[in-house]
Amino acid sequence: MIELAYTRATDASDAIRRAEGENAKYLGGGTNLVDLMRETVEVPSALVDVTRLWDEIQETDDGGLMIGAAARNTAVAEHPAVRAHYPMLTRAIVAGASAQIRNMATVGGNLLQRTRCTYFYDTDGSRCNKRSPGEGCDAIEGFNRSHAILGASPACVATHPSDMCVALAALDAVVHLRSASGERTVALCxxxxLPGDRPDVETVLAPGELITAVQLPPSNLAARSTYRKVRDRASYAFALVSVAAAIELNGGAIADVRLALGGVxxxxxxxxxxxxxxxxxxxTEASFLEAADAELADARPLAGNAFKVDLARRTLVAVLQQLTEGARR
Amino acid sequence: MPIIINGREVPVPADARVSLLDFVREHLELYGTKKGCNQGACGACTVLVDGERILSCLALAVQYDGREVTTVEGLASDGALHPLQQAFIDHDGFQCGYCTPGQICSAVGMAEEVARGVPSHVTDDLGAGEIPLSQDELRERMSGNLCRCGAYNGIVDAIAEVFAGSGA
Structure with a gap:
């Protein structure tokens, strides 16, 4: 039997101490990690529960927001300041998963959730460089309809599944980290x-480093922002393509803009x-199309996902049109 | 601290790997909560924790000490069905019944979210304090609960009768 220790951290430094020297994982809402453990993709020897760490959402002195890493996705989505000043974030969160999962999932865990590539989960039957480095990738020649068209490598074509992170990328969010050697911040972006030849490495986090908060800087344009998600069914499915966008106009010209893509x-x-x-x-539509083409110039579709290039182009243009026409969503 | 399940205090399991779902079913013999996919994709295992709906298959029971868990068995009081249970019967809100406990617990949690003003994917105005539980809102908010028999129309009617004040 595989032994599994469980402890609950009382604060960030306690969590870091508890995770030292073991094959430990920080446990948030469990919505991804519990599943990964059940499938034996993740086999930690210890879990350090960080759900009772800082979970508040506070306005910062500069007019932005500081969101505790243990805040639940629902708490962020329903927060009045998020709804009013960063609507794309609320829209991204409520476009993801189901209400039950959003009630469980933490902000920190959302950032660190792993790909939903089915080959990654198929421990018995598939090769996966992300799971077993150097083994090969069965997605590249397999069913890759949902896989990446941008930023992938010959080793891995998996996509990042988060909706929330797409909005955070567009909002220039800053991630607060803490480890035994101190605190630092990293831009969400x-x-x-990117996978390169090490798809098993997914973030710049050092071993044992803990996400403690996500900071949203103040934004003049985020109040006019939205998130559009295209998926195989109307709800409760991962994105084929998604777009987070914020735009500020000055007359007919674009004064400033923020764009991020998900599912690609x-x-x-x-x-x-x-x-x-x-x-x-x-x-104008012509300039929106030109911008989309500039972004997608490096797209390298696989046998099953060439449609994503057109879908991303059209979705990006449609969202920019919607925002510049002043529609609400 | 024990977990409080349907008002009864029970010690948390010693094995951290036990899901809240397996805990209520296999340890406490509360078989109302169902194991469908066991991977967070179907909603059959939905229970309420301090009134909020969660998926018990993705929850480790050890995380929930000191919390009040309500399963479908805890909704009826003194043998009297919860109004939503009766509405599911009245509206044929099921065929095989396997997803029903999850549907009912989910809808009870959903009503609380709507009352609190939590927006959904189909909410037009994020600034709205009150969000009417329209058909679109109801279906979107219940989209985490699948019904393979396709009893959705009856499910929607039952929930609408109790929580939207109409037979829809």
């Missing part, structure tokens, strides 16, 4: 790494190139 890459995909193409230009 820099938290996750191994990490929440900040669309820097599209933003660059749009900034200062006209808010």
């Amino acid at each position: 820099d938290l996750h790494t 890459a191994p990490k929440p995909w900040r669309a820097w190139r599209a933003e660059e193409a749009l900034r200062g230009g006209p808010a």
Whole structure:
């Protein structure tokens, strides 16, 4: 029998201490880790429960928000300041999973959830470089309809499954980290790494490092923002393509814009190139299309997911049109 | 601290791997809560924890000490069915019945979320303090509970009767 120790941390330093020197995992709501343990993808020897750590949502002095890593997804989505000032974040969260799962899942856990690539989960029957480095990837020549078109590598084509992270990427969120050697911050856009030849490494976190909070900087344009998710059914499914967008107009010109894509890459995909193409230009369908094409120029579709290139282009354009027409969603 | 399940205090299991679902079914012999997919995809195992709906298959029981868990067995009081249980009967809100306990616990939790003003994927106005439980809202908010018999119309009617004030 595989032994599994369980302890509950009282604060961040206690959690870090408890996780030292063991094959330990921090446990949030369990909505991904419990499943991964059941499938023997993750085999920790100890769990350190961090759900009773800081979970508040506070306005910061600069007009932004600080969200405790133990805050539940529902608590973030329903918070009045998030709804009013960062609507794309509420929309992204409520587009993800189900209400039951959102009631359980923590913010920190959402950031660190692992891909839903079915080959990754199939420990008995499939090769997976993310699970067993160097073994090979059965997705690249397999059923890869849901896989990545941007940022993938010959070793791994899995996508990052989070909706919330796509909004956080567009909002320039900052992740607060703590370890035995101190505290530091990392931009959400820099938290996750591309697979390259090490798809088993997914973030810049050091062993034992703990996410303690996610900070949203104040934003002039986030109040006019939204999140659109395209999936195989109307609800309760992972994204084929999703777009988080915020835009600020000055007359007919685009003063500023934030864009991120989900469902298309191994990490929440900040669309820097599209933003660059749009900034200062006209808010027209032609310029939206040009920006989408700039972002998707490097897309490398697989046999089963070429549709995602067109879908991403159309969704990006549609969301920008919706925001610039002043529609609510 | 013990877990409080349907008002009864029970010690948490010694083995950390025991899910809340297996705990209520196999340890406490409360068989109302169902194991469907056991991977968070179907909602059959939905229970209420301090009034909030969660999936017991993805919950480790050790995490829930000191919390009040309500399973479908805890909804009826003194032999009298919860109004939603009666409504499921009245509206044929099931065929095989396997998803029903999860549907009912989920709907009770959903009503609390709506009362609290929690927005959903189909809520137009995120600033709205009150969100009417329209058909679209109800279906979206219950989308985490699958019914393979396809009794959805009866399920929606039952929930609407009790929580939206109409037979829809």
